Amino acid sequence: MTSFTTTRQDACPWVTAFDKSGFPSIWIPDLSDSGIVEQIVLQKWGAPQDVAANSPHTSTGIGIGATLDRLRAAYPALAQKEGKYAPFYSVTNDNGKWINFTVNDGGLVDAIVVRASPNVDSEYCG
Known part of the structure; x- marks a missing residue:
């Protein structure tokens, strides 16, 4: 991660973001400041x-840019x-943790959220 730029926005200091050109950004929200x-x-x-x-990528090979069809094939138990x-x-x-995927209008995975619930926040700085 040392080659990534670490940023915190004044508007949402509870989110640490790691950015690097040509790579997906990685956000780690800490809303409870714990x-x-x-x-x-x-x-x-x-x-x-x-x-x-x-x-x-996930253990089944799903990363940003994977198609919805490939996502469904990789995870037969996937729920919309x-x-x-x-x-x-x-x-x-098996441990009750969730991988959540958003898909853009073109049918490509554009976000992956790993957390203890089946949720994707609509906003992180809102």
């Missing part, structure tokens, strides 16, 4: 294909959920 990582958000603003080659602005997709592991 210092405990409760979720990790991997995302790309704009075109997911711009960072797909450098995206971390309704978010505030758009649907998202969730799958749990």
Whole structure:
């Protein structure tokens, strides 16, 4: 992570963001200011294909830029959920943790959120 730029915005100091050109950004929100990582958000603003080659992947090979069809094939138990602005997709592991995926209008994964619940926040700085 030392090659990433670490930023905190004045408007939302509870989010630490790590950015690097050509890579998805990594956000670690800490709304309770506990210092405990409760979720990790991997995302790309704009075109997911711009960072797909450098995206971390799940154990089944899903990263930013994967197609919805590939996501469904990788996770047969994937459930579609309704978010505030758009649907998202969730799958749990044997330990009750969740991987949540958002998909853009072009059918590509544009965010991956790992947390203890089947949720994707509609805003992190709102």
